[in-house]
Amino acid sequence: MNKIVEKEYLSDKVVKLVIHAPLIAQKRKAGHFVIVKIGEKGERIPLTISSADTEKGTITLIIQKVGVTSHKVANLEVGDIISDISGPLGQPTAIKKVGTVLCAGGGVGIAPLNPIVEAMKKAGNKVITVLAARSKDLIILEDSIRKYSDEVIIMTDDGSYGKKGLVTEGMEEIINREKIDLAITIGPAIMMKYTSLLTKKYNIHTLASLNSIMVDGTGMCGACRVTVGGETRFVCVDGPEFDAHEVDFDELLLRLKAYNPATEKNTKNN
Amino acid sequence: MSDLMSNNIKQDREEEWRIDLRKSIKAKDRTALERIRMPEVEPNIRVKSHIEVNMGLSPEQAIAEAGRCLDCVNPTCMEGCPVGVNIPKFIKYIEAGLLAEAANTLNQTNMLPAVCGRVCPQEIQCEANCFYTLKLHKPAVGIGNLERYVADWCLNNQENIAENKIVTGPKVAVIGGGPAGLTAAGDLARLNYQVTIFEALHDFGGVLKYGIPEFRLPNNIVNFEIEKLKKEGVKFVKNFVVGKTATLEDLREEGFQAFFIGSGAGLPRFMNIPGENYNGILSSNEYLTRVNLMNASNPEFDTPVDMGKNVAVIGGGNTAMDSVRTAKRLGAERAIIIYRRSIDEMPARKEEIHHAIEEGIEFITLTNPIEYFADSHGNVNKVRVQKMELGEPDSSGRRKPVPINGSEYDIAIDQVIVSVGVSPNPIVPKSIQNLAISKWQTIEVNPETMQSNIEGVFAGGDIVRGGATVILAMGDGRKAAAGIHQYLQDRAN
Numbered sequence: 001m002n003k004i005v006e007k008e009y010l011s012d013k014v015v016k017l018v019i020h021a022p023l024i025a026q027k028r029k030a031g032h033f034v035i036v037k038i039g040e041k042g043e044r045i046p047l048t049i050s051s052a053d054t055e056k057g058t059i060t061l062i063i064q065k066v067g068v069t070s071h072k073v074a075n076l077e078v079g080d081i082i083s084d085i086s087g088p089l090g091q092p093t094a095i096k097k098v099g100t101v102l103c104a105g106g107g108v109g110i111a112p113l114n115p116i117v118e119a120m121k122k123a124g125n126k127v128i129t130v131l132a133a134r135s136k137d138l139i140i141l142e143d144s145i146r147k148y149s150d151e152v153i154i155m156t157d158d159g160s161y162g163k164k165g166l167v168t169e170g171m172e173e174i175i176n177r178e179k180i181d182l183a184i185t186i187g188p189a190i191m192m193k194y195t196s197l198l199t200k201k202y203n204i205h206t207l208a209s210l211n212s213i214m215v216d217g218t219g220m221c222g223a224c225r226v227t228v229g230g231e232t233r234f235v236c237v238d239g240p241e242f243d244a245h246e247v248d249f250d251e252l253l254l255r256l257k258a259y260n261p262a263t264e265k266n267t268k269n270n
Numbered sequence: 271m272s273d274l275m276s277n278n279i280k281q282d283r284e285e286e287w288r289i290d291l292r293k294s295i296k297a298k299d300r301t302a303l304e305r306i307r308m309p310e311v312e313p314n315i316r317v318k319s320h321i322e323v324n325m326g327l328s329p330e331q332a333i334a335e336a337g338r339c340l341d342c343v344n345p346t347c348m349e350g351c352p353v354g355v356n357i358p359k360f361i362k363y364i365e366a367g368l369l370a371e372a373a374n375t376l377n378q379t380n381m382l383p384a385v386c387g388r389v390c391p392q393e394i395q396c397e398a399n400c401f402y403t404l405k406l407h408k409p410a411v412g413i414g415n416l417e418r419y420v421a422d423w424c425l426n427n428q429e430n431i432a433e434n435k436i437v438t439g440p441k442v443a444v445i446g447g448g449p450a451g452l453t454a455a456g457d458l459a460r461l462n463y464q465v466t467i468f469e470a471l472h473d474f475g476g477v478l479k480y481g482i483p484e485f486r487l488p489n490n491i492v493n494f495e496i497e498k499l500k501k502e503g504v505k506f507v508k509n510f511v512v513g514k515t516a517t518l519e520d521l522r523e524e525g526f527q528a529f530f531i532g533s534g535a536g537l538p539r540f541m542n543i544p545g546e547n548y549n550g551i552l553s554s555n556e557y558l559t560r561v562n563l564m565n566a567s568n569p570e571f572d573t574p575v576d577m578g579k580n581v582a583v584i585g586g587g588n589t590a591m592d593s594v595r596t597a598k599r600l601g602a603e604r605a606i607i608i609y610r611r612s613i614d615e616m617p618a619r620k621e622e623i624h625h626a627i628e629e630g631i632e633f634i635t636l637t638n639p640i641e642y643f644a645d646s647h648g649n650v651n652k653v654r655v656q657k658m659e660l661g662e663p664d665s666s667g668r669r670k671p672v673p674i675n676g677s678e679y680d681i682a683i684d685q686v687i688v689s690v691g692v693s694p695n696p697i698v699p700k701s702i703q704n705l706a707i708s709k710w711q712t713i714e715v716n717p718e719t720m721q722s723n724i725e726g727v728f729a730g731g732d733i734v735r736g737g738a739t740v741i742l743a744m745g746d747g748r749k750a751a752a753g754i755h756q757y758l759q760d761r762a763n
């Protein structure tokens with residue numbers, strides 16, 4: 001049974017849940033996600049496994065409230081049962097020693113970035129992380145990220161914490177300072193688009209973890225399809241990480257809005 | 271058919287009650303009877319809801335239809351049934367009014383009669399081989415309708431009769447809760463194995479649940495069959511993606527001694543034409559899953575679905591027919607099938623095409639989409655199609671459609687459902703080292719035992735055949751169960 005054993009608010013809109021799911025905890029690697037569904041009438045949504053504890057048999061999810069289902073998940077309390085969790089899904093991040101890795105996390109994208117930062121560090125890389133959000137209270141998991149990063153730069157749109165400015169400004173400063181062997185970007189699609197344009201300019205190999213709309217998460221429906229290098233790929237089974245310079249972000253941005261009219265109707269119903 | 275089996279069939283036929291029943295009406299009078307038409311909900315009423323189209327036979331109708339069956343010495347109908355249902359026997363029990371016996375007869379070879387009675391392509395299987403079809407050139411005995419009649423009678427009358435059984439034999443894992451997996455599990459449980467079905471989704475039934483719509487196969491029918499299996503001792507585990515949540519090797523360590531893979535052909539194909547990733551263009555798997563499994567058209571459920579006004583469905587199979595009729599039910603003003611061959615070549619069941627026509631579905635045949643266009647929000651608003659003509663027969667024996675240059679034109683649409691076929695989902699096959707896989711990504715098996723090249727690992731259904739039928743998947747499940755039984759017995763000795 002997937003019982004919630006711990007809950008913490010990381011910000012107004014971002015909640016951390018620790019959930020009993022021993023089989024998934026055993027198998028998961030950095031980069032994996034789960035599909036979660038709440039109750040008989042619920043919808044299936046993907047959420048990254050932010051960390052796991054194999055001894056306690058738990059996984060940690062970090063959820064930003066955006067629409068119906070993320071609110072439902074975030075509103076669960078300790079002791080509640082999540083009716084359906086399946087996973088771990090997707091391909092894990094290829095963790096290798098490459099030299100210096102520049103990680104960029106935007107908003108709730110910091111959650112999925114967290115296990116990758118840790119794994120990259122443990123693989124012997126130098127890790128520099130840029131965290132970005134609209135304002136101070138949206139910067140999450142800072143302690144954990146600091147623990148496994150050689151250097152952390154924080155950027156906020158309003159200057160309420162760290163430096164004022166965009167994530168790309170923080171990244172460019174580092175790129176101009178030292179040689180970067182690999183960049184990883186996770187966050188809203190629009191942020192990944194611009195970080196990817198930046199690293200392309202400097203010819204730095206870059207991975208982006210895509211957040212397309214999903215249903216089953218096992219390759220059965222094709223809802224999650226994206227164009228990568230001119231070919232249609234399924235994010236849930238081929239990804240979620242792809243070579244950022246090959247991803248058609250404009251298409252992804254449009255596809256994320258596919259159910260906007262329908263979901264708005266749903267939100268009003270609730 | 272084995273000699274032993276055909277001997278049994280002959281013996282059964284010589285039982286006194288059957289001889290008497292045969293004599294009670296002259297064959298000539300039987301053949302003079304018209305086939306009873308299955309009552310249907312009126313098209314203009316049924317398109318407003320998901321209500322089942324076929325209403326089932328009344329007891330009088332069923333007995334009358336059963337009376338048409340001649341109880342042939344050589345029941346050729348059975349040769350057309352992939353699982354060898356003893357057709358005359360169950361039909362004669364109906365005629366005699368012995369429905370529990372009719373149900374037992376069906377259950378001996380068919381684990382899911384309520385399902386098969388509804389979705390089997392009878393017109394090319396059992397009914398195609400009925401004496402009426404072959405020799406009298408009259409409409410066949412309504413075998414499928416009668417099968418459904420018996421199964422529905424059970425559903426209404428035998429609900430809580432079965433006892434919970436305890437199984438104690440070796441542990442066997444079944445991967446996938448579709449018809450192949452359910453059948454294999456049922457047979458193995460009856461042989462006293464401890465069977466666990468591992469299913470990736472949050473519900474069981476495979477395509478029967480997420481694919482085939484309620485207006486053809488209500489979910490409660492599938493649930494009823496699943497409850498029966500639970501009573502037979504089968505364990506059901508949901509949200510378990512084999513190859514991800516655990517591998518076969520992990521399950522071996524847990525004590526599972528043999529495996530049946532029935533993971534289906536759930537990977538949707540697209541046509542790879544320009545504009546196919548615009549919003550509003552989705553696979554039939556996605557569309558039908560949203561509506562059937564997630565209940566998206568019901569406002570009380572969270573999953574959204576777009577309800578297109580002008581919907582084009584690409585393809586001519588059962589999946590295409592189910593999608594287009596679903597679109598009509600979700601309020602489409604125009605629901606169009608676009609198919610590259612002619613209506614005669616459509617692989618969908620004739621009955622479904624007929625129902626679709628009755629419901630006002632438009633058919634644009636000998637036509638293929640070549641490009642999609644969208645508005646500034648990326649929502650599809652137009653499909654460019656090209657007319658086709660039929661050329662020489664291709665490898666499938668059907669005449670190959672050839673594009674006619676310069677015949678392109680545009681159709682205004684706001685939703686497209688792509689139903690051009692499926693391939694096996696690679697998650698399970700890929701997770702098993704050295705498993706022999708064909709170039710179509712299907713698992714290769716010994717056709718007698720259904721065993722793959724890996725010891726103790728058996729497979730059947732769409733994962734072996736590519737997209738096929740419910741009854742063939744069930745037949746495979748049954749064969750594999752026998753293969754697994756043999757394998758485990760050999761190992762124990």
Ligand SMILES: Cc1cc2nc3c(=O)[nH]c(=O)nc-3n(C[C@H](O)[C@H](O)[C@H](O)COP(=O)(O)OP(=O)(O)OC[C@H]3O[C@@H](n4cnc5c(N)ncnc54)[C@H](O)[C@@H]3O)c2cc1C
Nearest residue numbers: 045046047048062063064067068069070211212240256263
């Ligand atoms: C592989 C993967 C991993 C993810 N990991 C996390 C995670 O760890 N934590 C987390 O909070 N979220 C994560 N997401 C995003 C999360 O799945 C969506 O936020 C969620 O599906 C929204 O559902 P909803 O019902 O709350 O919102 P909806 O009512 O469906 O939508 C509300 C708004 O959010 C937008 N939206 C819908 N789906 C997505 C999406 N997939 N990504 C971004 N915006 C979307 C819609 O356009 C709409 O404007 C992940 C997505 C993917 C594909």
Ligand SMILES: Cc1cc2nc3c(=O)[nH]c(=O)nc-3n(C[C@H](O)[C@H](O)[C@H](O)COP(=O)(O)OP(=O)(O)OC[C@H]3O[C@@H](n4cnc5c(N)ncnc54)[C@H](O)[C@@H]3O)c2cc1C
Nearest residue numbers: 446448449450470476477481512534731732738739740743
């Ligand atoms: C819309 C539609 C209409 C159809 N209409 C008809 C019809 O009228 N008549 C007819 O005879 N046939 C019809 N068919 C075909 C028929 O449904 C299939 O041939 C049949 O369901 C195949 O059965 P199966 O058990 O092999 O696979 P499926 O029914 O596909 O079941 C496979 C199951 O395995 C699960 N699975 C997959 N991967 C994993 C994994 N890694 N771990 C655990 N579980 C997994 C899936 O979630 C699924 O539940 C139709 C098909 C569709 C799509």
Ligand code: SF4
Nearest residue numbers: 351355386390395396
């Ligand atoms: S299982 Fe299908 S083919 Fe066999 S008798 Fe029943 S309807 Fe006919």
Ligand code: SF4
Nearest residue numbers: 339340342347400401
């Ligand atoms: S072939 Fe037709 S008439 Fe003869 S036994 Fe079979 S169903 Fe009856």
Ligand code: FES
Nearest residue numbers: 217219221222236
């Ligand atoms: S979510 Fe269905 S195929 Fe990826």
